Amino acid sequence: xxxxxxxxxxxxxxxxxxxxxxxxxxxxxxxVSTGPASISELARPIGIALPTVLEHVRILxxxxxxxxxxxxxVRKCRLGPERLDEAxxxxxxxxxxxxxxxxxxxxxxxxxxxxx
Numbered sequence: 001x002x003x004x005x006x007x008x009x010x011x012x013x014x015x016x017x018x019x020x021x022x023x024x025x026x027x028x029x030x031x032v033s034t035g036p037a038s039i040s041e042l043a044r045p046i047g048i049a050l051p052t053v054l055e056h057v058r059i060l061x062x063x064x065x066x067x068x069x070x071x072x073x074v075r076k077c078r079l080g081p082e083r084l085d086e087a088x089x090x091x092x093x094x095x096x097x098x099x100x101x102x103x104x105x106x107x108x109x110x111x112x113x114x115x116x
Contacts, residue, residue, distance in 0.1 A: 019063040
């Protein structure tokens with residue numbers, strides 16, 4: 001029996017990719033990538049109500065993609081310190097295999113005289 005589904009090193013990836021699956025949350029991350037922004041500064045360009053933005057921000061905070069800090073009466077949002085590091089590491093494992101398979105294909109092509 002194969003137990004492929006268990007990857008404890010990347011246990012929080014489900015939440016990360018789930019958060020990134022929503023276009024509004026991706027837009028929020030895009031907006032704060034240029035610097036901190038308040039909840040109302042995020043709501044304006046997206047065109048959604050403040051409670052809806054707050055819900056998206058909460059999800060992004062839970063996945064550590066975003067952090068918030070209350071400054072007076074304003075809640076400022078920033079990219080999380082870990083940002084997309086864990087997701088990038090996970091994706092990079094597949095890129096490593098892609099490079100290895102490309103190199104193997106090139107090797108086989110040169111040995112058999114066919115062009116890739």
